[in-house]
Amino acid sequence: MKEYQPENIRNIVLLSHSGAGKTSLSEAMLFNAGVINRLGKVDAGTTTSDYDQDEIKRKISISTSLIPYEWQGLKINVMDTPGYSDFAGEVDAAVRVCEGAIIVVAASSGVEVGTDQAWAYCEREKLARVFFINKMDRENANFDKITGELQAKFGTKCIPVQIPVGAHTEFKGVISLLNMKYYAGEKGEETEIPSELKEQAAAMREKMVETIAETDDELIEKYLDGHELTNEELLSTLHKAVDACKIIPILAGSALQNIGINRLMSVISEYLPSPEDSVINITDDSVVKDIKIDSSGPLAALVFKTSADPYVGKLTYFKVFSGELESNSQVWNVNQNSAERIGQLFVIRGKNQEPIAKISAGDIGAVAKLNITATGDTLGMQDKPVTITPPTYPKTLFNVAVLPKTKADVDKLGPSLARLSEEDPTLIISRDPDTGETILSGLGETQVEVAAEKIMRKFGVAVELKTPKVPYKETITKSARGEYKHKKQTGGHGQYGHVILELEPIVGGGENEFENRVVGGTIPKNYIPAVEKGVQEALKEGTVAGYPIINVRTLVLDGSFHPVDSSEICFKIAGSGAFKRAMADGSPILLEPIVNIKIRIPNDYTGDIIGDLNTKRARVQGMNPEDNYNIVDAQVPLAEILRYAIDLKSMTQGRGSFSYEFDHYEEVPSHITQKIVAENEAEKQKIAEGKA
Numbered sequence: 001m002k003e004y005q006p007e008n009i010r011n012i013v014l015l016s017h018s019g020a021g022k023t024s025l026s027e028a029m030l031f032n033a034g035v036i037n038r039l040g041k042v043d044a045g046t047t048t049s050d051y052d053q054d055e056i057k058r059k060i061s062i063s064t065s066l067i068p069y070e071w072q073g074l075k076i077n078v079m080d081t082p083g084y085s086d087f088a089g090e091v092d093a094a095v096r097v098c099e100g101a102i103i104v105v106a107a108s109s110g111v112e113v114g115t116d117q118a119w120a121y122c123e124r125e126k127l128a129r130v131f132f133i134n135k136m137d138r139e140n141a142n143f144d145k146i147t148g149e150l151q152a153k154f155g156t157k158c159i160p161v162q163i164p165v166g167a168h169t170e171f172k173g174v175i176s177l178l179n180m181k182y183y184a185g186e187k188g189e190e191t192e193i194p195s196e197l198k199e200q201a202a203a204m205r206e207k208m209v210e211t212i213a214e215t216d217d218e219l220i221e222k223y224l225d226g227h228e229l230t231n232e233e234l235l236s237t238l239h240k241a242v243d244a245c246k247i248i249p250i251l252a253g254s255a256l257q258n259i260g261i262n263r264l265m266s267v268i269s270e271y272l273p274s275p276e277d278s279v280i281n282i283t284d285d286s287v288v289k290d291i292k293i294d295s296s297g298p299l300a301a302l303v304f305k306t307s308a309d310p311y312v313g314k315l316t317y318f319k320v321f322s323g324e325l326e327s328n329s330q331v332w333n334v335n336q337n338s339a340e341r342i343g344q345l346f347v348i349r350g351k352n353q354e355p356i357a358k359i360s361a362g363d364i365g366a367v368a369k370l371n372i373t374a375t376g377d378t379l380g381m382q383d384k385p386v387t388i389t390p391p392t393y394p395k396t397l398f399n400v401a402v403l404p405k406t407k408a409d410v411d412k413l414g415p416s417l418a419r420l421s422e423e424d425p426t427l428i429i430s431r432d433p434d435t436g437e438t439i440l441s442g443l444g445e446t447q448v449e450v451a452a453e454k455i456m457r458k459f460g461v462a463v464e465l466k467t468p469k470v471p472y473k474e475t476i477t478k479s480a481r482g483e484y485k486h487k488k489q490t491g492g493h494g495q496y497g498h499v500i501l502e503l504e505p506i507v508g509g510g511e512n513e514f515e516n517r518v519v520g521g522t523i524p525k526n527y528i529p530a531v532e533k534g535v536q537e538a539l540k541e542g543t544v545a546g547y548p549i550i551n552v553r554t555l556v557l558d559g560s561f562h563p564v565d566s567s568e569i570c571f572k573i574a575g576s577g578a579f580k581r582a583m584a585d586g587s588p589i590l591l592e593p594i595v596n597i598k599i600r601i602p603n604d605y606t607g608d609i610i611g612d613l614n615t616k617r618a619r620v621q622g623m624n625p626e627d628n629y630n631i632v633d634a635q636v637p638l639a640e641i642l643r644y645a646i647d648l649k650s651m652t653q654g655r656g657s658f659s660y661e662f663d664h665y666e667e668v669p670s671h672i673t674q675k676i677v678a679e680n681e682a683e684k685q686k687i688a689e690g691k692a
Contacts, residue, residue, distance in 0.1 A: 209223070
């Protein structure tokens with residue numbers, strides 16, 4: 001593929017609800033452009049963009065695929081993104097490097113939650129967009145109904161520039177309202193409009209012309225004066241209106257039958273903006289500003305995706321926003337403040353890589369085996385460093401504990417997880433200091449399951465995913481004394497340490513405290529640190545269910561020693577023993593973490609969400625309306641929302657979102673404490689039997 005300048009490039013992201021047909025659409029585009037000679041099928045796992053084993057197995061897109069083709073003298077970089085919300089991070093990266101979007105809507109199912117999300121992406125990035133009503137060959141396909149839904153949801157600026165001829169098994173082609181021609185069948189042969197549709201087409205065209213004219217003061221004046229608008233005026237104004245998001249064209253077709261796709265490809269070329277038409281947000285000398293995309297400027301390229309390729313290793317995807325990036329060159333990584341060696345550049349199409357000498361501004365490419373560069377970094381020049389604003393990613397809310405299945409997997413787990421999170425920035429790896437578990441956080445259950453399969457396939461590490469343990473704590477509710485005498489007599493020196501201490505609950509909470517109140521030297525000062533070590537050890541494991549102890553003040557009151565047999569280890573043992581006895585007498589209780597949760601839901605679901613929160617021992621703090629949504633604030637035990645990402649998605653059809661943060665610890669109700677203690681005992685028994 002040859003090099004292209006910004007004005008001859010279109011960067012287009014395909015967005016939709018899962019299953020609307022983006023991948024089939026990208027396949028039809030490649031076929032029409034002559035890139036492939038037969039149409040692949042999602043169900044058969046033969047499409048160009050869904051080539052990953054997980055995608056073939058699950059029959060969904062999991063990562064964004066770059067599908068470039070040449071059409072009408074232009075290079076079109078198509079980004080086929082996942083429609084499933086668990087992989088929203090891939091969509092965030094793709095929309096960041098595109099100027100236009102095709103929002104695909106299924107003719108049989110209409111506006112879905114994924115359609116709303118696609119629109120929100122476009123609004124955030126100010127992308128010019130086109131609606132493509134796909135699957136006109138399906139049963140219950142209804143173009144007029146879906147058009148009405150789109151206009152009701154997103155406004156009257158959404159206007160058909162085509163109408164379909166027939167539907168379901170009778171779907172034969174599309175009529176362009178711009179040139180009043182009928183494009184029939186797979187080849188889109190231009191012919192006259194069927195007589196029975198001429199009147200409808202004329203009426204629809206009149207509505208379209210009026211909407212286009214309304215976006216331009218001079219044109220609307222001419223239109224209202226009764227003058228005929230020329231096709232050149234209409235097309236020129238439409239191009240500007242689409243670019244400015246004042247008009248959202250609606251088209252129709254069938255990706256599987258490859259009907260109407262040629263016309264969509266022409267609309268992409270003619271009406272969606274080129275990189276030259278857009279500006280990019282950068283930081284230069286700590287000043288944030290917008291610049292035009294230009295090949296003659298200093299080099300600035302954004303790394304928006306990293307993948308672990310089984311053949312070439314790490315593959316880094318980038319878009320050049322300014323200047324040109326050449327193969328076998330050296331660049332400056334502005335974020336890492338270090339030089340980076342660039343090897344052979346590639347044009348990527350699905351899993352295929354085509355070498356290229358240079359990538360110019362506005363275009364997208366890839367390079368293998370970079371050493372220090374990560375997703376979100378800017379590659380530029382040391383003497384003119386600018387930083388391009390990286391993609392923003394959604395916050396992770398679904399957590400699982402990752403356990404290696406065998407001892408051989410233990411050492412390999414850490415590095416494998418690190419490489420996985422490098423490939424997908426929405427996968428966050430952390431270690432819970434309270435439970436000692438390795439936590440994998442993502443956007444949903446499917447995403448983390450795919451991640452586990454990927455770790456096995458790519459890095460040979462077998463893992464098990466479990467619901468994370470809750471970091472319970474223990475404390476006392478009243479003051480209590482404990483005494484422990486450690487005394488052993490054998491041949492030679494014996495062992496002797498004697499400690500009396502008192503525990504007090506710290507009202508209002510706080511760090512554990514330790515105080516020495518021994519008078520008269522009954523325990524020599526040099527043994528007090530050993531007593532404290534014993535106490536610190538005992539604090540790690542409570543008497544209720546073996547959880548760490550908090551909010552306790554330990555006072556060392558008295559004891560005794562032996563001038564020959566006493567030692568630090570003896571007083572450490574005595575300190576630990578005295579603490580445990582006092583703890584048992586202090587009416588110990590189990591504490592659980594309470595979090596503040598903020599849930600954003602459409603108004604219609606408010607009753608269901610409140611009802612569900614009540615079953616989760618939550619305390620609703622308040623509700624605030626925001627547009628057509630309700631923001632519910634509540635306090636809820638962490639143990640009740642470990643799988644809330646799944647629950648909320650199910651209850652709101654994916655329209656709800658939430659965030660939470662730790663607030664405080666609170667006593668666990670006694671019936672739940674009994675259940676937790678029983679579960680812990682069973683777990684200990686299981687471990688003991690396993691060791692036996």
